[in-house]
Amino acid sequence: MPKITYLAHDGTKFEVDAENGSTVMENAIKNSVPGIEAECGGACACATCHVYVDEAWTEKTGSPEAMEEDMLDFAYDVQPTSRLSCQIKVTDDLDGLVVKVPERQA
Amino acid sequence: MSDKSNSIAETDVVIIGAGPVGLFAVFELGLLDLKCHLIDILDRPGGQCAELYPEKPIYDIPAWPEISGQGLTDRLMEQIAPFDPVFHFNRMVAGVEKQDDGSFIVTTDEDEKIKAKVVVIAAGGGSFQPKRPPVPGIEAFEDTSVFYSVRRTEEFKGHDLLIIGGGDSALDWTLNLLPIANSVTLLHRRDAFRAAPDSVNKMKALVEKGDMSLQLGQVTGLNGSDGQIESANVKTSDGDIVDVKCTRILPFFGLTMKLGPIADWGLNLNENLVSVDTEKFATNEPGIFAIGDINTYPGKLKLILSGFHEAALMAHAAKKHIDPDERIVFQYTTSSTKLQKKLGV
Structure with a gap:
């Protein structure tokens, strides 16, 4: 199973085994990673599962689609590496993925 | 006092929230001859289905292997059309006041007043408000x-x-x-x-x-x-x-959902959800019911289909509340000519 590392804003590390096909948001919620709210439940309809993808991984996770970009407008301190974690699907390619949780969600 | 507030509309039931569960409640209440007014902060029916995911497919509506939020809303509107519900869109409920006769006066943020025998809270995650x-x-x-x-x-x-x-x-x-x-x-x-x-x-x-x-x-x-x-x-x-x-x-x-004024009505709340029983979906205030995502009880699942079930049971309890002496004969829409007449089929 691919491993995902979440870095909470206070620096706490959460290493999680994630199933292929699940989303980075779902694994954060399942493992109670603080700072990921996912108010809309993964419909890409809020901006409360915002994460920063570690720069070494941005190529593999790809860039947001138009709808996700639209939603990112509502997020706090959006950076070039910003993604909504409900829109990143786990695959073997992402084994070792590191994402950072922002200071606050919108 | 403005002119608006002098005229009071009267109905059997005021439903707060015109999402899928509020809409289906019109159907269940309608079969029991109860007329409804619905109030919603959005400018159209459908609630979260219309606002958050109109195009997104829903896969767990019985007998609909796949249906969009908007598709579900459209079909519910078609299903409840025979009961002529009255919609008040772009309105937030500001207050609910109990009258001496046990009825309620519901006031909107535009100071309109509706008198009703029963109030049903079907407000989902609360009202949509600017983020x-x-x-x-x-x-x-x-x-x-x-x-x-x-x-x-x-x-x-x-x-x-x-x-x-x-x-x-x-x-x-x-x-x-x-x-x-x-x-x-x-x-x-x-x-x-x-x-x-x-x-x-x-x-x-x-x-x-x-x-x-x-x-x-x-x-x-x-x-x-x-x-x-x-x-x-x-x-x-x-x-x-x-x-x-x-x-x-x-x-x-964008918009976010907040419980809003409902928090101040003296209802028993549990983490911003309204506590109800699972027989009548009644709150602690006689005559006020809560169905759908806004309520909580042991084993609650926030599913549209659970909300539909809650609407049916609530409707019977609401009818009993309004006409305690009337005997409710349980009937099926498939076989009851009486119900079919109400549906215009």
């Missing part, structure tokens, strides 16, 4: 310099206006307020807009002519005192911080 942008200290300027909607355009006359966002609200108000404002700056995170292309083109032409400014970036802080804003710190896409002078800010950051 506060995540800018530290913004609270201190709200309602004096920072506004989340335009109630009166006068409020912005002669001001240096900073409008934040890239959707239709942001673009529409940029174009509409420009003639009366002293200056207008539109601030958006990126050079791509969700708003209608026509508005975006108009805005860009105005920027070209020098009639207004467009700034790309995100607000990181606000400066001013005593509720009067003087400028906003904007982090540009290059990472520079620039100071944008402004005396009024209109941020359009």
